[in-house]
Amino acid sequence: xxxxxxxxxxxxxxxxxxxxxxxxxxxxxxxxxxxxxxxxxxxxxxxxxxxxxxxxxxxxxxxxxxxxxxxxxxxxxxxxxxxxxxxxxxxxxxxxxxxxxxxxxxxxxxxxxxxxxxxxxxxxxxxxxxxxxxxxxxxxxxxxxxxxxxxxxxxxxxxxxxxxxx
Amino acid sequence: xxxxxxxxxxxxxxxxxxxxxxxxxxxxxxxxxxxxxxxxxxxxxxxxxxxxxxxxxxxxxxxxxxxxxxxxxxxxxxxxxxxxxxxxxxxxxxxxxxxxxxxxxxxxxxxxxxxxxxxxxxxxxxxxxxxxxxxxxxxxxxxxxxxxxxxxxxxxxxxxxxxxxxxxxxxxxxxxxxxxxxxxxxxxxxxxxxxxxxxxxxxxxxxxxxxxxxxxxxxxxxxxxxxxxxxxxxxxxxxxxxxxxxxxxxxxxxxxxxxxxxxxxxxxxxxxxxxxxxxxxxxxxxxxxxxxxxxxxxxxxxxxxxxxxxxxxxxxxxxxxxxxxxxxxxxxxxxxxxxxxxxxxxxxxxxxxxxxxxxxxxxxxxxxxxxxxxxxxxxxxxxxxxxxxxxxxxxxxxxxxxxxxxxxxxxxxxxxxxxxxxxxxxxxxxxxxxxxxxxxxxxxxxxxxxxxxxxxxxxxxxxxxxxxxxxxxxxxxxxxxxxxxxxxxxxxxxxxxxxxxxxxxxxxxxxxxxxxxxxxxxxxxxxxx
Numbered sequence: 257x258x259x260x261x262x263x264x265x266x267x268x269x270x271x272x273x274x275x276x277x278x279x280x281x282x283x284x285x286x287x288x289x290x291x292x293x294x295x296x297x298x299x300x301x302x303x304x305x306x307x308x309x310x311x312x313x314x315x316x317x318x319x320x321x322x323x324x325x326x327x328x329x330x331x332x333x334x335x336x337x338x339x340x341x342x343x344x345x346x347x348x349x350x351x352x353x354x355x356x357x358x359x360x361x362x363x364x365x366x367x368x369x370x371x372x373x374x375x376x377x378x379x380x381x382x383x384x385x386x387x388x389x390x391x392x393x394x395x396x397x398x399x400x401x402x403x404x405x406x407x408x409x410x411x412x413x414x415x416x417x418x419x420x421x422x
Numbered sequence: 423x424x425x426x427x428x429x430x431x432x433x434x435x436x437x438x439x440x441x442x443x444x445x446x447x448x449x450x451x452x453x454x455x456x457x458x459x460x461x462x463x464x465x466x467x468x469x470x471x472x473x474x475x476x477x478x479x480x481x482x483x484x485x486x487x488x489x490x491x492x493x494x495x496x497x498x499x500x501x502x503x504x505x506x507x508x509x510x511x512x513x514x515x516x517x518x519x520x521x522x523x524x525x526x527x528x529x530x531x532x533x534x535x536x537x538x539x540x541x542x543x544x545x546x547x548x549x550x551x552x553x554x555x556x557x558x559x560x561x562x563x564x565x566x567x568x569x570x571x572x573x574x575x576x577x578x579x580x581x582x583x584x585x586x587x588x589x590x591x592x593x594x595x596x597x598x599x600x601x602x603x604x605x606x607x608x609x610x611x612x613x614x615x616x617x618x619x620x621x622x623x624x625x626x627x628x629x630x631x632x633x634x635x636x637x638x639x640x641x642x643x644x645x646x647x648x649x650x651x652x653x654x655x656x657x658x659x660x661x662x663x664x665x666x667x668x669x670x671x672x673x674x675x676x677x678x679x680x681x682x683x684x685x686x687x688x689x690x691x692x693x694x695x696x697x698x699x700x701x702x703x704x705x706x707x708x709x710x711x712x713x714x715x716x717x718x719x720x721x722x723x724x725x726x727x728x729x730x731x732x733x734x735x736x737x738x739x740x741x742x743x744x745x746x747x748x749x750x751x752x753x754x755x756x757x758x759x760x761x762x763x764x765x766x767x768x769x770x771x772x773x774x775x776x777x778x779x780x781x782x783x784x785x786x787x788x789x790x791x792x793x794x795x796x797x798x799x800x801x802x803x804x805x806x807x808x809x810x811x812x813x814x815x816x817x818x819x820x821x822x823x824x825x826x827x828x829x830x831x832x833x834x835x836x837x838x839x840x841x842x843x844x845x846x847x848x849x850x851x852x853x854x855x856x857x858x859x860x861x862x863x864x865x866x867x868x869x870x871x872x873x874x875x876x877x878x879x880x881x882x883x884x885x886x887x888x889x890x891x892x893x894x895x896x897x898x899x900x901x902x903x904x905x906x907x908x909x910x911x912x913x914x915x916x917x918x919x920x921x922x923x924x925x926x927x928x929x930x931x932x933x934x935x936x937x938x939x940x941x942x943x944x945x946x947x948x949x950x951x
Contacts, residue, residue, distance in 0.1 A: 283453050294461060309536070324535035348457065349450050416439065416447035 270411070278408040281399055282347050288396075289360060290344025296337045304336055305329050311370045312377040319370050339363055347403075350413010357404040364397040471851055475858065479677050493550055493902070494909045497581050501555030501601040501625070503592045503616060504608035505567035508630055509558070512605050513567075514543065515897040516551055517576040520569055546577040546898055549905055554600045557589040559716040560734075562709055564588050590716050592616055596623040603653075603908060605901075606630060609737040610744040611724050614639035621650035628904050630657040631757075632749030633925040637933075637950060640925050647918040653908045656921035658757035659900035665832040666761065668861040672834060673762055678821030679842060681763070684803045685820070686755035688747060691812035696780045696788060700735035707731050732783070739784035741936075746786030747807045748773075748932045755805055756794075757924045758817065758828075761915065765803065767923050768794035770942045773934035779810035792931035805931070824858065832861040926950075 270278070296302045308329070311319035322328050339359065346356035371377075373387040385392070409415035439447070500516070502509050510520065527540030556567035571586040589595040592612075595604070596619055603626035606616050614634040620627050627647075633656055634640045647654045672678065690696065702708050712729040720734065724742050727733070737743035738750060759765060775790035788809040795802055806815075816827040823840040827833045836843050838854045846852040900916070907914045916924075926943075930950060934941040944951045 279450065283450055287453070287457055290457060291461065298465065321535045324538075345454075348453050350447070412446045412449050414447060416443060 270406075270408075274406075275408060275411055278403065278406055279350070279412045282350065282353065282403050282408060282413075285360070285396060285399060285403070286344045286347025286349075286356075288344070289340045290348060293337050293340025293342075293344055296333075297341065302333075303329060304332050307370060308332070313369065313372040313374060315369045336363075350409035350415050351418075353409025353413055353415050354404055354407065357400045361397050361400045361404070364393050364400070368393045368397065474851060475846070479859075480675055491906070493547060493906065495550060496909050498551045498905055498908060499554040499584065499600055499602045500551050501557065501595045501598065501604045502553060502567065502571075503557040503595060503604055503606050504612075505556055505558040505563045505570075506560075506607065509563075509567065509605075509607040510570060511897060512607055512901070513553065513570045515895055515901050516549055516553070517546055518553060518570050518573050519543070519576055520566060520573065542894070544577055546894070547902070548577055548581070549898075549902060550581050551905065552581050552584040553586060554584050555587050555589060555595045555598055555604075557592045557595040559590055559720045560710055561714040564590070591719060593619065596620055596625060601625060603627070603905075609720075610749055611635045611737075611742065612722055614643050615723070617643050617654070618646040621646045621652050621654075624650075624652070626653040626904075626908050628655045628657065628901065631753045631925075632745055632928060633921050634929075635744060635749075637926070637929045640922065640929065644918055644922050653904065653914070654918050654921070655900070655904035655907065655914045656757075656916045656918075656924070657897075657900065658754055658916050658924065659896040660754050660758050661761040661915060662896040662899035662903075663830055665828060665830060665861055666758075668832050669762055669826065669828050672826055672832070673819075677824060677834060678819060678826055679823030679837075679840065680800070681819050681821040682801050683820045684759055684763075684801065685815075685818045686752075686759060686803065686805050687815040687817070688751040688755070688805075688807035688809075689812050689815055690809050695812075696809040697736045697738040697784075698780070698782070700731050708735060710734055739782075739786055741785050744786075745928065745932045747775075747788075747790045747809075748792070748928045748935070751807060752790075752792060752805050752931060753924055753928045755817070756803070756927050757916065757920070759803055759819075760920065760924055762819075763799075763801075765794075765796060765799065765923070765927075767943050767945075768803070768927055768930065769797050770795045770940050771927065771930040771934050772940045773931040774938075775807075775935060787935065790935070792934070794927060794931075833857040834859055 305323050308319045308323035322332055340363070343356045343360045343363065346352050347360065368391070373389060373391045375388070383391075410418075502512060505513075510523075513519070514523070524540065527543070530537045531540050553571035556564060556571055558564040558567055565588075568586055568588050572583070584600070587595075587598065587600070592608075595601065604616075604620050606613055606620070606627065606629040608616065608630075610632050613629055613632070614636075617627050617629050617633070634643055673681075693699075693701075700708055708731070710731055715729070715734060717729045717734075718726075721727070733740065733743070738746060744750065756765075771792055771794050773790065773792035775787035777784060777787055778789045780788045790805075790807045792805045793802060794805070816829045819826040819828065822837065823842040824834050824836045827835075835857045836847065836852050836854045838847065840847065840854075843852055847854060852858060903914055906912065930941045930943065933950065942951045943949075
């Protein structure tokens with residue numbers, strides 16, 4: 257019995273509410289990513305340099321070292337912008353959904369650890385809301401994890417047309 | 423209807439999907455359409471706001487500075503008179519450094535990846551100069567100067583390496599036929615005499631501020647420079663910052679409205695900043711004694727006093743050798759504003775201050791204020807200085823419609839009560855609680871501040887100035903200008919006329935402080951009254 261689901265679990269059978277709540281979540285996160293990416297693409301002055309330099313916590317020396325070389329910053333900027341755009345697009349239309357979810361989690365993981373909301377780490381960047389350990393980046397990361405765990409692109413997304421290739 | 427009724431995928435026919443499945447598959451595409459539509463509207467809205475603001479200001483959006491012509495080939499042989507801290511900095515700005523400094527730079531770069539000081543220096547432009555003379559009364563510094571002048575590790579220097587001669591007496595250096603021009607980095611009490619004699623000896627001069635210790639000396643120097651026909655530049659390098667080019671544009675376009683008040687400042691809060699520099703990190707006196715320092719030559723024409731390591735390193739503290747905050751730091755600020763607004767000489771100056779914190783043997787005030795009046799220009803320049811506080815106060819130009827903060831970067835903030843911008847303020851297009859735009863060296867152009875993250879960046883600053891994308895030292899740029907002036911003529915930004923203005927203004931402030939009165943300038947008689 258061949259099917260497009262990984263592992264040997266039977267395909268999920270969602271109720272309408274379940275499927276559509278997954279799809280809504282996916283579209284919202286996708287829209288968010290796509291907008292973030294496009295805004296940076298169209299802003300000639302945007303650079304990740306400012307965020308990298310403001311890194312705090314465990315991995316701060318890694319992030320700061322990225323900021324040291326202008327060439328590296330350009331590469332990081334490019335990857336960041338196009339990563340956000342492609343992941344966002346993929347999530348909205350449900351194309352390569354699971355890969356997009358994982359890549360999205362990786363990006364958010366990097367953002368989270370660049371400015372982790374831990375006690376004693378004061379970031380100079382402005383934030384709204386109060387966070388201790390759990391912040392919106394982490395919540396979005398968890399949401400992508402849910403999208404990864406509950407396949408949905410092949411039911412309500414362009415992945416449908418990929419998964420049935422015979 | 424739910425998915426269950428579809429059955430497992432394998433039971434589908436291989437020829438395609440059901441219509442419902444296709445609809446589900448394409449369900450999120452309209453979202454893309456909505457996104458695109460909204461995004462384009464937002465872009466239009468933002469760019470509309472931005473271009474409304476910028477077109478209103480008629481500002482050139484990009485930061486392209488006037489291109490500097492490539493350095494010409496003619497070698498210039500330099501003598502440096504005075505090889506203390508500033509002498510060594512001048513040498514580095516010319517492309518010559520001590521191996522110590524290189525090693526230190528390498529270590530620092532290893533410890534901190536963001537420290538590009540050494541790399542920036544190695545990328546410095548080759549100025550086609552050779553240092554052929556070092557004059558210094560302190561044996562240790564003389565030796566160091568020789569090592570620096572020979573140093574070959576600098577930025578690609580295709581100039582031939584010529585023999586370097588060390589001198590103790592500057593008059594011997596001026597006699598040398600192997601020197602075309604001199605840089606004077608001595609304490610202030612030597613500046614006038616050395617400049618005059620250098621010009622008499624046919625050498626071009628770059629002199630550090632303050633140009634003279636007294637007003638009489640200033641008249642003599644001006645006379646000497648004008649009659650010599652040689653190239654002279656005073657060491658006020660701050661205005662070489664690329665933010666100045668932008669500031670000039672802002673002022674030319676009258677974006678600030680009528681400027682009536684300019685506030686410039688000095689804030690320092692360290693012993694070193696207060697000219698206590700004769701002790702090392704352990705609190706012991708630094709090297710130097712009557713045997714290794716030609717004290718008589720160092721004193722020059724000043725009253726003879728017994729050798730003092732304090733006086734040698736901290737000469738600024740005494741009126742005998744310099745003019746304190748006035749000559750050392752006010753001068754830079756005055757020049758900065760003079761370059762932009764063409765202030766010239768103030769009609770009157772009122773100064774005051776005192777020794778309120780560093781109660782040592784100093785004669786000069788550590789808190790000092792000077793107010794310069796320009797009734798013909800309808801503006802006031804106010805200088806405020808403290809050696810006992812390091813709060814960063816920026817240079818602020820205050821106009822009726824907007825204020826400009828000028829440092830290494832530039833911020834223009836609209837005034838809430840501006841007449842010119844009142845409609846845009848009311849309509850919400852302009853937010854007066856944040857800068858209208860900023861110019862950050864290294865950025866592609868000016869940022870019209872419209873979003874929250876831009877507002878955040880507007881409040882931060884950067885350290886270096888940028889020319890064509892490279893970080894460059896302003897002393898290097900100022901020396902470069904002087905050297906190119908020697909090679910091909912052309913007006914210098916701080917030649918003798920501008921130098922006369924700034925130095926005279928500082929002396930007026932000093933006299934006002936010492937005599938406790940307002941000091942006036944008589945334009946007709948060209949005299950201080």
